[in-house]
Amino acid sequence: MEITVVKIGGNVIDRPEDLTVFLKKFAALPGNKILVHGGGKMASKFSAKLDIPTKMIDGRRVTDSQTIGIVTMVYAGLINKTITAQLQSYGCNAAGLSGADAGMIKAVKRSPYPVDFGFVGDIPTDGVNAGLLMKFIDMELVPVFCSITADGQGVLLNCNADTVARSIAGALSFSDAAVRLIYCFEKQGLLSDPNDDNSVIPLINSDNCEKLKNEGIITSGMIPKIDNAFEALNEGVKEVVIKSYFNLDKTDSGTIVVNR
Amino acid sequence: MEITVVKIGGNVIDRPEDLTVFLKKFAALPGNKILVHGGGKMASKFSAKLDIPTKMIDGRRVTDSQTIGIVTMVYAGLINKTITAQLQSYGCNAAGLSGADAGMIKAVKRSPYPVDFGFVGDIPTDGVNAGLLMKFIDMELVPVFCSITADGQGVLLNCNADTVARSIAGALSFSDAAVRLIYCFEKQGLLSDPNDDNSVIPLINSDNCEKLKNEGIITSGMIPKIDNAFEALNEGVKEVVIKSYFNLDKTDSGTIVVNR
Numbered sequence: 001m002e003i004t005v006v007k008i009g010g011n012v013i014d015r016p017e018d019l020t021v022f023l024k025k026f027a028a029l030p031g032n033k034i035l036v037h038g039g040g041k042m043a044s045k046f047s048a049k050l051d052i053p054t055k056m057i058d059g060r061r062v063t064d065s066q067t068i069g070i071v072t073m074v075y076a077g078l079i080n081k082t083i084t085a086q087l088q089s090y091g092c093n094a095a096g097l098s099g100a101d102a103g104m105i106k107a108v109k110r111s112p113y114p115v116d117f118g119f120v121g122d123i124p125t126d127g128v129n130a131g132l133l134m135k136f137i138d139m140e141l142v143p144v145f146c147s148i149t150a151d152g153q154g155v156l157l158n159c160n161a162d163t164v165a166r167s168i169a170g171a172l173s174f175s176d177a178a179v180r181l182i183y184c185f186e187k188q189g190l191l192s193d194p195n196d197d198n199s200v201i202p203l204i205n206s207d208n209c210e211k212l213k214n215e216g217i218i219t220s221g222m223i224p225k226i227d228n229a230f231e232a233l234n235e236g237v238k239e240v241v242i243k244s245y246f247n248l249d250k251t252d253s254g255t256i257v258v259n260r
Numbered sequence: 261m262e263i264t265v266v267k268i269g270g271n272v273i274d275r276p277e278d279l280t281v282f283l284k285k286f287a288a289l290p291g292n293k294i295l296v297h298g299g300g301k302m303a304s305k306f307s308a309k310l311d312i313p314t315k316m317i318d319g320r321r322v323t324d325s326q327t328i329g330i331v332t333m334v335y336a337g338l339i340n341k342t343i344t345a346q347l348q349s350y351g352c353n354a355a356g357l358s359g360a361d362a363g364m365i366k367a368v369k370r371s372p373y374p375v376d377f378g379f380v381g382d383i384p385t386d387g388v389n390a391g392l393l394m395k396f397i398d399m400e401l402v403p404v405f406c407s408i409t410a411d412g413q414g415v416l417l418n419c420n421a422d423t424v425a426r427s428i429a430g431a432l433s434f435s436d437a438a439v440r441l442i443y444c445f446e447k448q449g450l451l452s453d454p455n456d457d458n459s460v461i462p463l464i465n466s467d468n469c470e471k472l473k474n475e476g477i478i479t480s481g482m483i484p485k486i487d488n489a490f491e492a493l494n495e496g497v498k499e500v501v502i503k504s505y506f507n508l509d510k511t512d513s514g515t516i517v518v519n520r
Contacts, residue, residue: 050309069338076356077337078329081408081416085360089414095362096336100345102355102401135399139392141362148341154349156341 001177003032003137007165008184010041012245013079022184023083025248027090032137034168035087035094035144038161039079043071057115059221063158068119071158072098075146084144095141099149100156104129105164107149107157121149121157123164128171166228170235179237182254183225184245189255190226192217204257206230229257261437263292263397267425268444270301272505273339282444283343285508287350292397294428295347295354295404298421299339303331317375319481323418328379331418332358335406344404355401359409360416364389365424367409367417381409381417383424388431426488430495439497442514443485444505449515450486452477464517466490489517 006026012018026035040061044054047070055062063071080096087094099105105128107121127149136143145168147161162183169181189200190212204212209226212218218226229240243254266286272278286295300321304314307330315322323331340356347354359365365388367381387409396403405428407421422443429441449460450472464472469486472478478486489500503514 072341073333073337075337076341077333077335081332081336081358081360081410084358085410085416086414088360088363088410088412093362096358096360098341098344098356100341100348100356102353103348132399139395150341150345150348152348154346156345 001032001134001137002180003034003172003177004029004180004182005034005036005165005169005172006182006184006248007036007161008038008245009161010038011186012184013037013039014041018245019083020086022245022248023086024090027087027092028249033142034133034137035083035142036161036165036168037075037079037083037144037146039071039075039146042079043074046070046074057117059224060117060120060160061158062116063118063120065119068156068158072148072156076148080144080146087142087144092142093140094144095136096144096146098146099159099164102129102132103150103152104133105145105149105159105167106152107159109151109155109157119155119157121151121159123149123159123167128167130171130175133168133172134175134177160224162225162228166232166235166237169232169237173236173238181229181232181237181240182248183229183240183242184248185242186244188244188247188253189242190218190222194219200253201255204255205260226257230259233257233259261292261394261397262440263294263432263437264289264440264442265294265296265425265429265432266442266444266508267296267421268298268505269421270298271446272444273297273299274301278505279343280346282505282508283346284350285505287347287352289508293402294393294397295343295402296421296425296428297335297339297343297404297406299331299335299406302339303334306330306334317377319484320377320380320420321418322376323378323380325379328416328418332408332416336408340404340406347402347404352402353400354404355396356404356406358406359419359424362389362392363410363412364393365405365409365419365427366412367419369411369415369417379415379417381411381419383409383419383427385430388427390431390435393428393432394435394437420484422485422488426492426495426497429492429497433496433498441489441492441497441500442508443489443500443502444508445502446504448504448507448513449502450478450482454479460513461515464489464515465520486517490519493517493519
């Protein structure tokens with residue numbers, strides 16, 4: 001079975017017109033597919049409206065008891081159902097899910113040491129119920145995942161959406177699916193010059209990756225994404241692509257990450 | 261196939277300890293089952309925090325563009341995922357759903373005449389995808405529905421949770437399931453004296469219903485629930501019970517509504 005896992009970040013979600021362009025392209029993507037979405041920007045806006053301060057450490061949201069309520073509302077509620085309803089209108093049989101639903105993704109609350117991120121979860125290797133997810137795909141459903149998960153003990157946890165996408169792609173690969181993982185974001189791909197959209201690095205492998213990191217071309221903001229990409233490849237994912245969400249339908253665009 | 265559809269209202273959801281008592285009983289309920297939940301109280305609180313006025317006409321929420329966002333967040337996000345994660349922890353394989361997911365419930369936006377309720381939906385007879393819902397139940401999943409639906413054109417709609425429960429029960433009955441519908445609320449059942457919890461009317465049928473309405477024993481607040489119950493029976497539902505959520509496990513409690 002071939003499956004494409006696509007992840008979109010919070011910036012596109014915050015721009016309804018761009019989101020519509022992307023979702024139409026996603027709906028038209030042939031074959032089995034899964035969408036994973038973030039939503040951090042909207043959660044921050046919403047927290048501000050409620051006078052709940054947003055606290056980030058190393059780009060990760062500190063999720064206290066109030067904030068887990070907010071992100072559950074925004075990610076699993078508003079964003080997930082808006083995307084799902086819109087995809088349905090484009091003929092794509094989307095089914096919005098959190099990791100809590102049907103125990104699809106069981107996460108583990110992160111240790112409060114050295115940094116207490118609160119209700120933040122990490123996904124263990126066996127965290128994704130790939131068998132059940134495959135059944136959903138067999139039923140020709142298109143799962144749309146937000147990054148809210150649960151620990152199996154009734155506690156909701158906020159996970160990183162890039163990691164959710166990678167964990168899903170990895171677990172499906174382990175179940176013998178041929179999985180392609182696409183990280184969609186604002187830029188055309190990984191750029192050698194951040195100010196030049198035409199400077200896309202077409203291919204990153206373990207050889208040139210270190211060099212690009214040392215030269216400062218892979219900057220701190222991109223490192224988690226690249227590391228996730230290599231982890232996905234190590235977990236058996238066939239191909240990882242980092243590209244613009246406007247180019248989802250263009251096969252020859254973006255940066256391909258390979259393991260050799 | 262036998263299926264029990266249970267509906268709980270917003271009051272119990274607003275009391276975490278009571279909700280836990282109920283959810284443990286629901287998790288222990290034998291056989292195939294579906295939960296439908298409201299959440300109006302929490303939505304109103306949340307709207308107040310955001311300085312969005314709550315407007316009700318005849319007990320129904322007027323759902324403007326801001327309010328559909330709020331109820332989607334609160335019902336499909338916070339409440340649905342909190343309940344789902346909690347049920348999972350009690351060994352019940354709950355899967356939280358809105359009507360938008362997998363096109364499970366397609367609703368029609370209510371006409372703005374004579375009263376414009378905004379983004380409020382009504383569910384047509386063929387609105388529920390009973391075939392797909394049966395597949396979920398065959399997979400031993402326990403669907404947990406909030407009352408958010410979509411119109412198939414990308415527009416999210418707020419439906420009445422009692423009606424969602426009745427529509428699901430009716431559609432499954434039409435697909436040859438033997439369905440029992442249980443409306444759980446604060447009281448022991450329909451009371452002949454609202455101040456006396458021991459005055460439960462054990463049985464309502466079409467004969468005594470009119471009499472009870474005329475005598476003012478079935479009061480305005482209860483009329484939509486009773487009407488829904490009779491509609492469910494007309495749609496083939498085997499039994500409708502109105503009872504306390506604390507008595508979900510007690511078979512001889514509450515008011516049974518029958519069609520004869």
